[in-house]
Amino acid sequence: MPSPLDPKERLIGVLHLLPTPGVLAGGGGAMEALLAHAIQDAEAYVAGGISTLVVENYHDAPFFKDDAGPATHAAMTVAASRVLAVPGVQGLGINVLRNDAEGALGIAAAVGASFVRINVHTGSMYTDQGLIEGQAARTIRTRAGLCPAVEIFADVHVKHATPVAGEVLEDAARDAVHRGRADGLIVSGVATGAAPDPERVERVRRAVGTDVPILIGSGFSLGNAASLLAHADRAIVGTAAKEGGDVLAPVCAERVRELVAAAQQV
Numbered sequence: 001m002p003s004p005l006d007p008k009e010r011l012i013g014v015l016h017l018l019p020t021p022g023v024l025a026g027g028g029g030a031m032e033a034l035l036a037h038a039i040q041d042a043e044a045y046v047a048g049g050i051s052t053l054v055v056e057n058y059h060d061a062p063f064f065k066d067d068a069g070p071a072t073h074a075a076m077t078v079a080a081s082r083v084l085a086v087p088g089v090q091g092l093g094i095n096v097l098r099n100d101a102e103g104a105l106g107i108a109a110a111v112g113a114s115f116v117r118i119n120v121h122t123g124s125m126y127t128d129q130g131l132i133e134g135q136a137a138r139t140i141r142t143r144a145g146l147c148p149a150v151e152i153f154a155d156v157h158v159k160h161a162t163p164v165a166g167e168v169l170e171d172a173a174r175d176a177v178h179r180g181r182a183d184g185l186i187v188s189g190v191a192t193g194a195a196p197d198p199e200r201v202e203r204v205r206r207a208v209g210t211d212v213p214i215l216i217g218s219g220f221s222l223g224n225a226a227s228l229l230a231h232a233d234r235a236i237v238g239t240a241a242k243e244g245g246d247v248l249a250p251v252c253a254e255r256v257r258e259l260v261a262a263a264q265q266v
Helices: 031-048 070-084 101-111 136-146 169-179 198-208 225-229 253-265
Strands: 011-016 052-056 091-095 115-118 124-127 130-133 151-155 161-163 184-187 214-216 234-237
Touching: 011 031, 011 253, 031 052, 031 070, 031 253, 052 070, 052 115, 070 091, 070 101, 091 101, 101 115, 101 136, 136 151, 169 184, 169 198, 184 198, 198 214, 198 225, 225 234, 225 253, 234 253
Parallel strands: 011 052, 011 234, 052 091, 091 115, 115 151, 151 184, 184 214, 214 234
Antiparallel strands: 124 130, 124 161
């Protein structure tokens, strides 16, 4: 059974995996380097006070818009299992970019992850992969057969994308929960490392009420911790936890400690 997320822990650390096999010329990223990098970042998060992590194939761009393929699934499964074995890691999420919900659920079922992140669960978004349409019906049925205890955290108007004309943020949030059966919602900015407007977070909160967990999906920092967590339950941190605030750098345990302290003060 997946480990339930600790309600007292407000931050989730994202592990940006190195390229999985097949992405780069010459056979893709070396698995030894990928695993060493993931374990090093996981240990830094734990040392800084974050025990829930999410594994993401961040460096696989350009992304497939749905099925990421068997090589990526296999690499992420191995990485996720190694990360879960790091002392102090209590919970794990899976995000297979760009929108491979079934692949994420398969990995989650194999390793015992706690949740999956799905960029487009309901509705449609224009992205650099083209038009991505949510597959909530298929995703919910796949979860029922593979890993019914795994939670689905769905983005609302996800970053690096534009909603179809006329779709209102509040309607998208309500549809993801009430029609798509998402367990929680993620609100992000326009891109990786960009924070959402706190007003958008408040709008989503008003739309779905206080019983639905809301997570910040990008751009959380020391400077905006109070404003973003005023209406959100958790934040997924990545860029701000890296050395020098550089998304390409390793995770810095001291920066993680500072972020954890800021979140605890809210």
